[in-house]
Amino acid sequence: GESVGLHLPTLSVQEGDNSIINCAYSNSASDYFIWYKQESGKGPQFIIDIRSNMDKRQGQRVTVLLNKTVKHLSLQIAATQPGDSAVYFCAETSSNDYKLSFGAGTTVTVRA
Amino acid sequence: DTEVTQTPKHLVMGMTNKKSLKCEQHMGHRAMYWYKQKAKKPPELMFVYSYEKLSINESVPSRFSPECPNSSLLNLHLHALQPEDSALYLCASSPREVTEAFFGQGTRLTVV
Numbered sequence: 001g002e003s004v005g006l007h008l009p010t011l012s013v014q015e016g017d018n019s020i021i022n023c024a025y026s027n028s029a030s031d032y033f034i035w036y037k038q039e040s041g042k043g044p045q046f047i048i049d050i051r052s053n054m055d056k057r058q059g060q061r062v063t064v065l066l067n068k069t070v071k072h073l074s075l076q077i078a079a080t081q082p083g084d085s086a087v088y089f090c091a092e093t094s095s096n097d098y099k100l101s102f103g104a105g106t107t108v109t110v111r112a
Numbered sequence: 113d114t115e116v117t118q119t120p121k122h123l124v125m126g127m128t129n130k131k132s133l134k135c136e137q138h139m140g141h142r143a144m145y146w147y148k149q150k151a152k153k154p155p156e157l158m159f160v161y162s163y164e165k166l167s168i169n170e171s172v173p174s175r176f177s178p179e180c181p182n183s184s185l186l187n188l189h190l191h192a193l194q195p196e197d198s199a200l201y202l203c204a205s206s207p208r209e210v211t212e213a214f215f216g217q218g219t220r221l222t223v224v
Contacts, residue, residue, distance in 0.1 A: 102154035
């Protein structure tokens with residue numbers, strides 16, 4: 001599968017491989033994190049979230065990992081499909097806040 | 113109904129025009145948001161309404177004027193915009209302070 005250790009703006013993945021998208025967050029007070037998927041011409045779509053009292057959470061074909069020590073978040077997509085091609089954003093906030101701050105985003109392109 | 117609906121989908125306006133963007137949700141969410149997104153950039157928070165009261169204004173110029181007529185509706189009134197205000201304007205809602213924020217499809221605004 002494809003994986004990167006640092007945040008990269010683009011990721012090209014072979015269909016069927018696993019993808020790993022990385023995100024570094026800056027605010028130590030953040031305790032709630034969300035991954036969004038944004039397809040061209042559409043609004044961001046919720047994928048999965050995780051709170052700071054967890055270090056891993058799984059959904060359907062997706063897993064989010066949180067490393068609070070180094071303030072790092074990752075999204076793993078299993079068996080990447082053409083429909084997974086999109087821009088992926090991580091977002092952070094704290095539980096009592098309304099401010100949801102987005103990371104720079106990673107554009108994922110799935111090769112057939 | 114799990115949707116956030118934004119109208120219009122596209123808007124072209126002159127710098128002397130006055131127009132309004134509309135957003136509606138029927139999920140009973142008590143927090144609603146306006147974000148601005150430039151091409152290939154993450155969404156940037158503009159305003160937050162909590163229980164129909166403006167709780168956050170991220171130093172947005174006064175040519176953007178938000179309004180929350182009731183718990184289901186959010187408007188963004190536009191007046192004397194500049195070409196650099198052209199962007200995708202996204203509305204979002206969440207049950208209270210940020211948990212899962214659901215986004216609409218956005219209004220693609222072009223100022224000429």
